[in-house]
Amino acid sequence: MPRRSFREWAADLAYIWFACLVGGFFFLATYTDPAASDETAPVRLEAAVWLILVAATIGLRRRRPVLLAVLCQAGAIMATGGLGFAAMAVLNVAVRRSWRVSLPLASSHVLLVGTLWWLVGEGEPGVWEGVVTIALLHTTLVAVGLLVRSQRQLVLAAQERARQAEEGQRLRVEEARHHERERLAREMHDVLAHRISLLAVHAGALEYRGNLPEEEARMAQVIRQCAHDALEDLREVIGMLREDPAENGERPQPALTDLPGLIEQSRQAGTRVTLEERVPDPPSIPARIGRHAYRIVQEGLTNARKHAPGTHVRVTVTAVPGDGLTIEVANPLPVGGVPAALPGAGAGLIGLRERVGIVGGRLEHGRTPDGDFRLRAWLPLPR
Template identity: 45%
Template sequence: MSKDRAASAAAGVIGRRWLFPSALLHDLDPDAGRGGRRPRRTARDWVVDFTCFLLAVGLGVAAADTLNNDANTPHALAVVDQLLGALSCAAVWLRRRWPLGLAIAMIPVGMLSNTAGGAGVVILFTLAVHRPFRYVAWIGGIALAQVPLLFWLRPDPDLPYAGAVAFTEMATLTVIAWGLFVRSKRQLMLSLRDRARRAETEAQLRAEQAQRLAREAIAREMHDVLAHRLTLLSVHAGALEFRPDAPQQEIARAAGVIRESAHEALQDLREIIGVLRAGEPDDAGRPQPTLAALDALVAESREAGMKVTLASRVSDPADVPSSVGRTAYRIAQEALTNARKHAPGTEVTVTVTGAPGDGLVVDVRNPAPEGDVPSVPGSGQGLIGLTERATLAGGRLEHGPEPDGGFRVRAWLPWG
């Protein structure tokens, strides 16, 4: 490399650093688009590419002018030099697609052509921006190693050997370091964008999960509140349908239960809808049942015609935490509703035991019904909801048929 080539390298570094640094930041674009297809050039890409091309051509023209005035350079070599320089400048347009291949090709070209110095600067910078350090180290090391040999074969007429070598080596190292800096900065920006996208995605997933949990909680609450009332209504309406010859007093009693159940169901529905419209928490809007309300639930079931035995071995139900007591109440309520639907006329036993530290156990059993049971529609969502309730409370729930044909629901809830 001669003085002109050294000047080309230095001018390339200075010009790209101070004249259009913002354009060079955009020069780091992907090697290929998705699916193996290259993205189309944007207007900014065209500006950057055209500026790099003009830089390479300008430095090449300056080197060619000095080369033509050098009496020590044969005319044939000058022609070959300028032809390789023109091809190298044209190759600048392909540097994004093949940065490594062009950098390798510029190694022998740089030994033969002074006018290719500007293109070599641009391509070496592009290699440092687009390729990992191992490729830059190999190509840059070879380029640095060939500088002393180049000036020994083609001495610079205006600079001493040591000065020309030192200047060119420094310019080459500057280009490489600058390209690596741009690459590191761009990788940092991509990493930050990726983290921001992941954080946004995770936040969206958490929001969707919260909405799903809220919908499930609302669905459980509506089922627990309304199923008990509507089951009373369905069972007594079915009894009137299958026993049209029942005594007038029993018919009037069933009609009263139907009316009262429908009224209570509508009232509960209005309260739930009011809570949802107000956007209040699930516990707001109306008093929530606790374990102390279990006696009233059993009394209501008895008034509806059920046979229910309550065995509560909890010394003071008020000591039970409200969330645990509410879950226990809902479990007993759903179990009584299922017994009323699927085993009418049987005696249901509700047992509640527990103490602080040992947990609270709710056990509801009913024997097999006698005779045919009227078909009452059911989807099994109640037991699924109870299992979810018990799990959310930190407990567990078991349910299933008994050996004698009855059915049992048993739940353990933490208390302590």
Template identity: 35%
Template sequence: MLGVVLTVVAVAACVISSIFVFSTHGYLPATRSFDPTWWSALGFFTGIAAAVMLCWRHKWPELVVAIALVPPLCFRSDALAALIALAALAARRRDRLLWTGSVLVYLATAWALFGDANRHPDVTVAGQIVGKQFSAVQVMGTLTVAVVMTAVPLTVGVVRGMQDKLAVREAKEEELRAEMTRRAERTRIAREMHDVLGHRLSLLSLQAGALEVTKGPATSEAAKTVRTTARQSLEDLRQVIGVLRDGQGFAGNGENGPHPEPPQPTLADIPELVANARRAGLGVNVTILLDDAGGAPALLGSTAYRIVQEAMTNILKHAPGAAAEVSVRGGPGNGLVVEVVNPLPATVTAGKPPGAGTGLTGIGERVGLIGGNVSAGPTEERTFAVRAWLPWGHH
């Protein structure tokens, strides 16, 4: 809105200035020295056209400057339109064309001032008598005023151009930050899908395999575990799809109002996680020694839970039937140590379980987010160990 107002004011000022200049030169009716000629008419309408062209000075600054230079250089008009157009050119460009245009606008301004100043024996510039016609004082004064008049719009245009570039840069940075946020959200979703669904579907796969070779009462219990695990996996999948669909996390709106974000697992949920693994046929020995487990930060608890979950998922995939040792120890001020160790398989299974190997990468990302460290790999004792240390500050 402000730009429109400024444009209207600029056009009106240039039109009024052109009318005033051509009136004082006797080129318009209702003046005592009216002397109409085709040249004077062409000059007047050229000045009006230059004023109207200011409406497009930001879109085509080079063309508008060129048109605005015609009245002062060819028809003894003023250079107001050229000065206004110069500001738009300076906001757009910083090359040789700008400096060429600045010199031409300066010359047009000086020429217009000379024409105005030398119409009377007493030379006046901006209402002040600066000397006689074509005197040294008159020439220096006119050139100095022309420099000032040219420098003002040039400076304003340069400053505005810098502000526009800064605004564009800030907009690009904001867009980049938004893209990074979206990528982080996609990474988080992928990590949650891998950690949550990967573990439960691994249990499901193991139980399904057991059903193929088991007969008797145990079959019923295994089938029950498969059914429960499948139901939980479908519920988790529904929640993750909700995240992908509405882009608002687990708190997005559903048909019946907002869905609250499901609670994240804590240190207290690790025993149940181990119990589920045992029911799936994994031999697990667990040791949990914690000080003030109930006061552990939520992010610390969920990270430790996911580490144990991912480690046992890998055991089910790559070393089925192996026993695992799970140890969770620590307290405020000392940090939390999580260890999951299992014997390496004697032979490599022919059919490699599905998976892209992103689980351990996800563990590293989770641990890094809270300032911890993690290592995973085979040991000299022919075991595979996942060891992580997580910071646990005082309250």
């Protein structure tokens, strides 16, 4: 049985207090000191009935309101003070059950108690007024209970409509996002995949020409391989766009241990790269941090090829256990100024800043006093 909250206890106490107040009114209005030998018998009966009804109220008011009303009716027949609990039990039923239950219950209570009062007190003054008072009290309580029930149902219906509207809005947003991802995937497939495929085909044809010098054949091989890798990356991105985002983590992602392969690929493309890795245990780096580090180095090498071709690129990766992973990509600025920006320049750094910010890291980039361009990122490591 779940524990009662403070609010539930307060409601029960208020309910019992009001029932005792009404019951006390009826008891004092009808009590007369009998001439019997035991003058305290009516008081003892009233006290016993009240204690029983208080216990029943605490245990049954929410779970068994109709049963509580029947018990209170029996208590009202045995003791006048039980009328207060019977009246509040009728109110409780009207609040928690439909009028098809509360109206017959209230009517039976009024009819039963009124008949007994009429038979027992026939000829005595005030009997008729008491019966009318009970009938008016029960009518009022049933009306109040039905009104409270109606208000609660209106509030619940409004909350349900709001929940359904919110859920509908969420589904519409997800559907719109899904359609937009599908559109982007189609555009990327139709435009980028086609052109990269043509690039790979022409590079492959150039590679296998018999009269091509060895150096140019090697460069054609690098171009073909890079185009092939770009197609694979593009297919992966398109697949991520078309699939449920929750399933994207299942695809293999680059890790920190893949950095040597990335550096070697850049060397084959003609870039002079030096890698200095100060990581005690690369496989122990979390996959998410390693993936971000890989992408940062990849973007740094791409920027160096775009804006400073032919320069020497220095890549340094340093891990401090319990603190963070520092990635630094530096290269001299080209003599004679920075060349014209290639398509997509700047967008990669913005993406890196967002990527680093997701994990709570920092990103810096710009000219250094010694004339280099430096891209530096810090990613936190778990303690």
